[in-house]
Amino acid sequence: MSLVxxxxxxxxxxxIRESQYIYPLMQCVHITGLAMFAGGVALTNARVAGLGAAxxxxxxxxxxxxxxxxxxxxxxxxxINMAASFxxxxxxxxxMQVKLGLVLLALVNxxxxxxxxxxxxxxxxxxPPDPAAARKWAxxxxxxxxxxxxxxxxxxxxxGKD
Amino acid sequence: MFYDLLDWLYxxxxxxxxxxxxxxxxxxxxxxxxxxxxxxxxILLADLRFIGVGRHIGAGALTSGYLLRVTWIGFALIVLSxxxxxxxxxxxxxxxxxxxxxxxLIAVAGVNMLFFTFRVTSGMHLWESDVTPxxxxxxxxxxxxxxxxxxxxxxxxxAYPEIFETAS
Numbered sequence: 351m352s353l354v355x356x357x358x359x360x361x362x363x364x365x366i367r368e369s370q371y372i373y374p375l376m377q378c379v380h381i382t383g384l385a386m387f388a389g390g391v392a393l394t395n396a397r398v399a400g401l402g403a404a405x406x407x408x409x410x411x412x413x414x415x416x417x418x419x420x421x422x423x424x425x426x427x428x429x430i431n432m433a434a435s436f437x438x439x440x441x442x443x444x445x446m447q448v449k450l451g452l453v454l455l456a457l458v459n460x461x462x463x464x465x466x467x468x469x470x471x472x473x474x475x476x477x478p479p480d481p482a483a484a485r486k487w488a489x490x491x492x493x494x495x496x497x498x499x500x501x502x503x504x505x506x507x508x509x510g511k512d
Numbered sequence: 513m514f515y516d517l518l519d520w521l522y523x524x525x526x527x528x529x530x531x532x533x534x535x536x537x538x539x540x541x542x543x544x545x546x547x548x549x550x551x552x553x554x555i556l557l558a559d560l561r562f563i564g565v566g567r568h569i570g571a572g573a574l575t576s577g578y579l580l581r582v583t584w585i586g587f588a589l590i591v592l593s594x595x596x597x598x599x600x601x602x603x604x605x606x607x608x609x610x611x612x613x614x615x616x617l618i619a620v621a622g623v624n625m626l627f628f629t630f631r632v633t634s635g636m637h638l639w640e641s642d643v644t645p646x647x648x649x650x651x652x653x654x655x656x657x658x659x660x661x662x663x664x665x666x667x668x669x670x671a672y673p674e675i676f677e678t679a680s
Contacts, residue, residue, distance in 0.1 A: 374672045378665040381548065385664070389553015393582065402578030409569040410578065414557055499549065503542045 358437040366435035373435065376428040383428065384502070386421025388495045390414040391456065394463050399488035400481030408475045411467040418460060436511045443509035449501040452494050459491040518602040530600035537600060543593035548667075550586030552660055554579040562628075562653035564644050571639045609676050614666035621659040628652045 357363060366372045394414045397407055433440045440446045466474040505511070521527055530536040558575040560566065566574075598605055605611050632649045639645050645653075669675060 370672075370675060374669055374675065375665075378668045381545070381668055382552070382661055382664050384545075385549045385552035386556060388549045389556070392549070393553060393557065393579070397578070402581075404573040404577035405570065409566065410574065413561070413566040413569060413574070417553075417556060417560070495549075496546065499545050500542050503538060503545055506541075507538055 354437050354441045357434050360434075363435045363437065366431060373432060376432050379424050380428040380432065383421040383424025384499065387418045387425055387456075387460075388421075388499060390416075390418030390421060391460050391463065392492050392495055394418070394467075395459070395488040395491045398463070398466075398479055398481070399485045407478050408467055408472055411463060411474070415460070415464055415467060419464075422457075422460070439509075439511055440505075443505065445501050445504050445509045449498055449505070452498045452501070455494050456491070456498060459494065515603070518606060521599045522602040524599065526596070527599035527602065530596050537597065540593045540596045540600075543589050544597060544667075547586045547589030547593060548664060550582050551590060552586075552664065554582040554586065555660055556657060558583075559653040559656045562645055563650045567639070567644065568642050570641075571636055571645075605670070608670055608673055610666050610669050610673075614663055614670065617659055617663045617666060621656060621663065624652055624655050624659065628656070 351359075366376075391414075393402075394411045396402065397405070397410045397414075402410065433446075466472065466479070530540060558579045561569060561571055561574055570577075628649070632646065632652055
């Protein structure tokens with residue numbers, strides 16, 4: 351048996367699959383975490399690009415990224431469990447593979463923001479990026495989040511499970 | 513009368529398109545999710561500030577200067593897509609207890625927002641630096657986070673009517 355089959359057929363995965371409540375509740379937490387991660391990262395990206403200049407970049411960014419990381423933890427915890435419970439379906443899904451690839455890009459985006467903002471000597475506290483130059487990167491970051499959300503929803507219809 | 517209206521809505525060609533076309537419903541759901549991301553993300557950041565997290569941040573600049581605009585964009589996307597999704601299965605949806613619960617949650621969250629806007633924020637300029645917000649503000653903001661989170665949960669669970677069927 352392949353690893354995929356072993357996980358899919360494990361008692362743990364079967365328990366999630368067969369429960370009437372667990373998978374739906376994981377979806378609820380996944381969506382809430384999604385709103386926190388994508389919302390936090392998108393708002394920080396937009397601020398780096400020059401929107402909402404009334405609030406200092408480092409203040410907004412730290413506030414938003416703190417929420418984003420908590421959201422990411424909620425996403426991963428539920429996402430891994432949901433994927434495991436129907437692994438034979440998700441493992442062969444192209445939509446899922448593209449989604450995960452884009453999630454890696456979103457993580458790079460989040461880490462770049464975090465490194466600019468974090469710590470007492472945060473680089474962006476004294477030397478923020480030029481909004482005009484940052485604009486295309488911010489737009490890319492927001493687009494990646496948008497496509498991830500779209501693919502996530504698409505998984506309910508194509509090559510995945512509701 | 514109310515059901516006549518829903519029946520009419522259900523039978524409009526727009527509702528039929530949402531229901532029967534390949535892409536209508538998935539697009540509606542995706543736009544709804546994007547709206548949720550903008551609305552919940554921005555409201556959560558504002559409410560955390562009102563509770564006192566990041567209290568050195570200027571409350572006005574953060575919330576009405578930046579987040580509120582994002583909240584309204586999210587709200588517009590949600591209402592637009594939400595009405596479209598509702599129209600597609602109007603009668604089934606109105607008979608769903610969890611959908612009704614979701615609407616009640618939104619109504620209570622709305623009243624809470626009005627209360628916050630008109631009763632609590634009058635002295636908000638005093639919160640600009642390291643001041644602990646008034647208790648009413650913190651309670652209202654905490655309630656707001658709880659209500660919107662439950663709204664998201666209720667929304668997702670509309671897809672699982674079997675959970676809410678009473679054992680009879």
